Amino acid sequence: MTLAKIEPLFQAKLNQLQQQGxxxxxxxxxxxxxxxxxxxxxxxxLHGYEDRAFLRMNxxxxxxxxxxxxxxxxxxxxxxxxxxxxxAVRFISGTYAPHIELERRLAAFHxxxxxxxxxxxxxxxxxxxxxxxxxxxxxxxxxxxxNCIINAIxxxxxxxxxxxxxxxxxxxxxxxxxNRDRFQRVCVVTDGIFSMRGDHAPLAELDACCEQxxxxxxxxxxxxxxDSHGIGAFGATGRGTEEVTGTRADVLIGTLGxxxxxxxxxxxxxxxxxxxxxxxxxxxxxxxxxxxxxAAAALxxxxxxxxxxxxxxxxxxxxxxxxxxxxxxQLGFETLDGEHPIVPIFIRDTxxxxxxxxxxxDHNILATGLNYPVVPQGDQEIRLQVSAEHTEKDLDYLLExxxxxxx
Numbered sequence: 001m002t003l004a005k006i007e008p009l010f011q012a013k014l015n016q017l018q019q020q021g022x023x024x025x026x027x028x029x030x031x032x033x034x035x036x037x038x039x040x041x042x043x044x045x046l047h048g049y050e051d052r053a054f055l056r057m058n059x060x061x062x063x064x065x066x067x068x069x070x071x072x073x074x075x076x077x078x079x080x081x082x083x084x085x086x087x088a089v090r091f092i093s094g095t096y097a098p099h100i101e102l103e104r105r106l107a108a109f110h111x112x113x114x115x116x117x118x119x120x121x122x123x124x125x126x127x128x129x130x131x132x133x134x135x136x137x138x139x140x141x142x143x144x145x146x147n148c149i150i151n152a153i154x155x156x157x158x159x160x161x162x163x164x165x166x167x168x169x170x171x172x173x174x175x176x177x178x179n180r181d182r183f184q185r186v187c188v189v190t191d192g193i194f195s196m197r198g199d200h201a202p203l204a205e206l207d208a209c210c211e212q213x214x215x216x217x218x219x220x221x222x223x224x225x226x227d228s229h230g231i232g233a234f235g236a237t238g239r240g241t242e243e244v245t246g247t248r249a250d251v252l253i254g255t256l257g258x259x260x261x262x263x264x265x266x267x268x269x270x271x272x273x274x275x276x277x278x279x280x281x282x283x284x285x286x287x288x289x290x291x292x293x294x295a296a297a298a299l300x301x302x303x304x305x306x307x308x309x310x311x312x313x314x315x316x317x318x319x320x321x322x323x324x325x326x327x328x329x330q331l332g333f334e335t336l337d338g339e340h341p342i343v344p345i346f347i348r349d350t351x352x353x354x355x356x357x358x359x360x361x362d363h364n365i366l367a368t369g370l371n372y373p374v375v376p377q378g379d380q381e382i383r384l385q386v387s388a389e390h391t392e393k394d395l396d397y398l399l400e401x402x403x404x405x406x407x
Contacts, residue, residue, distance in 0.1 A: 021350040022371050033067070039393040042067070044366070055394055057360075057384045058368040062233035062341050063305070063313045064389030065261030071300045075262075078296030090289050091278075098295035105302055107268050110239065110252060114274035116281075117289055121228045121255035121265030122148040127283030128253065128267050129189060130156035131276070132222060136184035140175055142166055142201065144194050144376075149226060152189075159183055166194075169205045176209065180216035192227030192241030193234060196375050196383060198342030200230065203245040225249035232259025234340050238305050238314050256290070260301040264290035313388040317341055320386045320395060327399040331406050341386035345402075346379065353380045356405055363401045 017023035032045035034053050043053035065071050078098055088094035099117055106115040118124040129152035133139055138160040139153050153161060160183060164171035176186065188210055190201045203225065210221040230240030231254040238259065242248055251273065256264040267277065278284060290298075304310050321341045328335045334346040347353040350371045357369040360382075368383045375381060384398075 020372075021354060022374065028366070036389075036391070039391055040397075041387075041389045041391045041394050043364075052364055054364045054366050055398065056366045057386075057398065058366050059385055059387055060229070060258035061261050061389070062259040062317060062385070062387055063238075063261065063301075063310070064387050065259070065301045065304060067389070068261065068301070068304060070304060071261060071297045074300035075293045075297035079291070079293035082292035084293070085291050086288050088288070089286065091285060094289055096292035096295070098292045098299060099289060102295045102299050102302075103266070105299060106254075106266055109302065109306070110242075110254075110268045111248070112252070112268035113271040115266055115268045116274050116277055116284065117295070118265040118267070118281075118284060119287055119290060120263070121226070121253060121257065123283040123287065124253050124255075124265035124267050125149055125226055126152045126155060127281040128251065128277060129153065129187070129224060131280045132224065132251065133158045133187055134185060134219075135159055136219075138162060138175075138179055138183040138186045140164065140172060140186060140188045142190040142194075144196065145189065145191055146195055146226060146228075149189055149191070158187075167199070167202055169202060169209050172206065173209050173212075176213040176216065176221070180213065183217060185219035186210075186213075186217050186221040187224060188221060189224040189226075191229075192225050192231075193229035193340055193342065195229050195342065196370055196379075196381070197336060197344050198229075198338055198340040198383075199336055200234070200241045200244060200338070200340065201225070203241055203247040203249070207247045207249075222251065223249045224251040224253070226253040228253065228255035228258055228265070229342060230340070231255070232301075232305055233314075233317065236311075236314070238310065256294070256298045256301075260298050260305075262290075262298045262301060263294050264298065317386060317388045320388070320390055323392075323395055324384065324386055324398070327395065328402070331399065331403050333402065333406065343384045343386060345382040345384065347382060348378055348380055350380050353382060356382055359405045360401060365398060365401060 029047035030044050031047050034043040036042055044056050082096055086094035103115040125148040133156040135157050137158050139158045140162045143163050144166045162175045193200050214220050227240040232238045234240050235243030251269045253267050256262045318339050321339055324343050325335055353369040360367045370383055371380045
């Protein structure tokens, strides 16, 4: 069997992406990491740029825990004890002591009864959401929700779908009011932190709106929040958008691959809900879990987050995020207010976005440009991501490079 007949179609699609300015192209390959020196944070070596070292402003490692000695030591120790991989799915013989302890700790961290690990946060959403949606369910989604939510909704066999304008609770209210006689259940799903912009969902208003209409649907309204970019990076103690807004979703999804600096995803909810998901979520049942060593590393990361060191890292992250936003505004760049370490620069033009990414790369700074259709037309941007590993001198250098582009 050959792919020769359809490969021209693949190439045509690649050409189309290139013409639209959204083709990702070759991946940049990290070949080494240089430790902090002279008041600057870590620098990264890239394949093909051997004589240069780059400031990374596009990493999800918000607290720098991927390189924390305690996290590395915990993973090494567990790999030596349990091996490099789990060797089976969870329900056969792939459940190890670090998996169970991590689930217990994550549930306690979020004030929930139970937790359940997946191989990634994307797999968590795709594995969980369709199991909460029946054939009599209306699914309601924020217009700027992450791709994992969009695809999870597509996989579900819902009775109806509705989208409300980004963070516009008035539109959610209209949807819930006008559909009360048509569906048995409603699932309202949203990101906590919106990954392209760094703003957060108005969960208090969303929760109040859903509570007002609970009685309109025989099986109620279930709220599902994916706070992968919020947990560990947002809120006084790193408990994310729920902490900042003073609310709690029915089902909360998080990741171990961003602020925790490891790998994997998880869901926390009631004991009954987690027990149901263990029996029904295919990406849990038929897919290997994270390794025991990764679970041990995540436990070590959680130890750091819940310690005085973690509080210091969170405060440092907030300080650097404020510094960058203020500096951008003083230079005349358009950004969004807030304290989350995702700091967008709205360029609103595809060619100019690409030009700024190139300018930053030329000055040894890695940053991500986001163009349509990844973001809505007219919202083209550079997404900068602050880390507690950065330093004052790192941000001063970044702002100076941006000043040169804007002058």
